[in-house]
Amino acid sequence: MAAKVITVTSGKGGVGKTTNVANIAAGLALGGSKVVCIDGDIGLRNLDVVLGLENRIVYDLVDVIEGRCRLRQAMIKDKRIADLYLIPAAQTRDKTAVSPSDMVRLCDQMRPEFDWIVIDCPAGIERGFRNALAPADMVLVVTNPEISAVRDADRIIGLVEAEEKGPALLILNRVNMEMVKRGDMLTPDDVVDLLAIELIGIIPEDEQVLVGSNQGVPVVFDQKSRAGQAFRNVCARLNGENVPFMDLEARPALFGRLGKLFRGAAD
Amino acid sequence: MFRRKQKSASSAKDRLQFVLIHDRTNLTPEQMNRLKDELLTVLAKYVSIDGQGVNISVEQDGREQRLLADIPLKPAETLRRR
Numbered sequence: 001m002a003a004k005v006i007t008v009t010s011g012k013g014g015v016g017k018t019t020n021v022a023n024i025a026a027g028l029a030l031g032g033s034k035v036v037c038i039d040g041d042i043g044l045r046n047l048d049v050v051l052g053l054e055n056r057i058v059y060d061l062v063d064v065i066e067g068r069c070r071l072r073q074a075m076i077k078d079k080r081i082a083d084l085y086l087i088p089a090a091q092t093r094d095k096t097a098v099s100p101s102d103m104v105r106l107c108d109q110m111r112p113e114f115d116w117i118v119i120d121c122p123a124g125i126e127r128g129f130r131n132a133l134a135p136a137d138m139v140l141v142v143t144n145p146e147i148s149a150v151r152d153a154d155r156i157i158g159l160v161e162a163e164e165k166g167p168a169l170l171i172l173n174r175v176n177m178e179m180v181k182r183g184d185m186l187t188p189d190d191v192v193d194l195l196a197i198e199l200i201g202i203i204p205e206d207e208q209v210l211v212g213s214n215q216g217v218p219v220v221f222d223q224k225s226r227a228g229q230a231f232r233n234v235c236a237r238l239n240g241e242n243v244p245f246m247d248l249e250a251r252p253a254l255f256g257r258l259g260k261l262f263r264g265a266a267d
Numbered sequence: 268m269f270r271r272k273q274k275s276a277s278s279a280k281d282r283l284q285f286v287l288i289h290d291r292t293n294l295t296p297e298q299m300n301r302l303k304d305e306l307l308t309v310l311a312k313y314v315s316i317d318g319q320g321v322n323i324s325v326e327q328d329g330r331e332q333r334l335l336a337d338i339p340l341k342p343a344e345t346l347r348r349r
Contacts, residue, residue, distance in 0.1 A: 147279045154287050161330065183274025190280050194287060196329045 001034065003114035005107050006238070007136035009160075011152030013123030015144045016173040019209060019218075021120040022050040023228075024140075027220040027235035029084035033115035036075060038106075039089035040132040041122035042097060048088045052216020053078060062090035062097045064106065071109060080221075095127040100134035107135035116238075125159060133160065139168040140200065145175055145186040154195055169200040171234065176205040177248045188245075201234035203227050204248050288325045292332050299325070306336065315341040 008024070010017045018041075025037040038061060039047035048054040059074040064087065078084035090097060107117050121132035133139065139160045143153035153170070160168045172188050179185035186194075188202050206227035212219035220231040229246060236243045289295060294302070303323045310316060320339040325332050 147283055150283055151286060151290065154290060157330070158291065167330075180276070183276050186276050186279055190276065194280065194283050196327070 001112060001115055003036075003107075003111040003117045005111075005117045005119065005135045005137045006140060007119045007121055007132045007138070007165075008140045008142060009121035009129065009132060009156055010123065010142045010149070011125065011156040012143075012149045015142050015146075015149050016203075016209075017123070017142050018046045018050050018120055019213065020140070020142050020171055020173065020203075020231075021047060021118055022218045023220040023231040024234060024238070025116070025118040026051070026078075026081060026084060026218045027231050028116050028118070028238065029078070029081045030220065030232075031235055031239060032082075033239075034083035034113070035116045035118065036085040036087065036110055036114050037118040037120065038087045039120050040103075040128055041120060042089045042128065043091065043094045044122065045089040045091045047120050048076075048086060049216060050213050051078065051086055051218065053086050053088075054216070057088050060088045060090040061106075062093050065098055065102045071106070080217075095122070095131065098131050100130050103131045104135045125155065129156075129159075133163055133165055136165050139165050140171055141168045141195075141197070142171045142173050143191065143195075144173055145180075145188075145191055147186075150186070150191055150194060157195060157197055168197055170195060170197050171201040171203065172199065173201075173203045174205045175202055175248060180248075199245075200237050201230060202245055202248065203230045203234075204246075284327070288327060288332060292325060294325070307338070310338065315343070317341050 006024070008017055008021045021037055025035050029035045037047060039045055042062065048057060053076050056076050059069040061074065063069045064071050064074045074087050075085040076088065078086070110117055119132045119136070122128035141153050141156055141160070143149045157166070157168050160166045170192065172191055175188065176185055180187050188199065192199055204226045206219065206225055208222055208225040209219045209227050212222065219225050219228040222228040226246070233243045233246065306323065307316060307321065317339040322337040324335055326335050
């Protein structure tokens, strides 16, 4: 095995980066890959709670880098899926505790044993971003169809290109088709036009995402959730499958309307 | 029946298009205007410009920006008199 390193970044905070990392890592593991994810947000640890692994942390990323534990000891194994591991962020330190070359070394050490290494990049464009970007083979930029998030995504895409880590791929998160249809939300096509990069995922807004986070169970496990399906599709595309984008709009609304029509006729 | 007033998403797109061009080129709208003025001043040394039809803008071409200048020229004096 020679792992591919995916760095998930966004520029702006709060667009769903950590949720995306949790679901992509879990989704890839569900598909039979061996996956480790790294929480790169030192001082603001979060991936552990989203994955439901917070109770099992003993050592963290900085402990590994500073030699207080072996790499193995800092990897928390998820008990629900065969091959999913987490290296949590340190909570009591800051980003300067890790350097870009530390991250490259750490990932190189893990590459032979894994299929995928997924790094959760902190918000912003400073040290934490450079740490997360340094080992990347592939960069996923997460954004929302929201003016500030798209602008920041554009900045990040430019920086990724400048570091010769591009072209980045886009995940458009929290798309609300009702609003798109009303003309009150940028469409996926609008965002792709503006950012001029390739899309790898469109995640519909879905209450089950929050429900999953509440319980520490990423929504990708939920077979009925549309967001879960969208994340499974992202994972399939990462594995080289040619999966068409889900038809977000038509179905429920169309059926609803048709249903109403038929009911109307029957009345 | 499809004509409505501009929806908020399309004004978001227009505004983003504008702001991204300035972010990417590191040119403020003010600097852009000065660039246009100076460009025309230089050109006017050599040719006579029809100021009415001048159109200079930065357009997005994929991830790249390009400066497009459409500058109509007036016919040379001699030609006009004939």
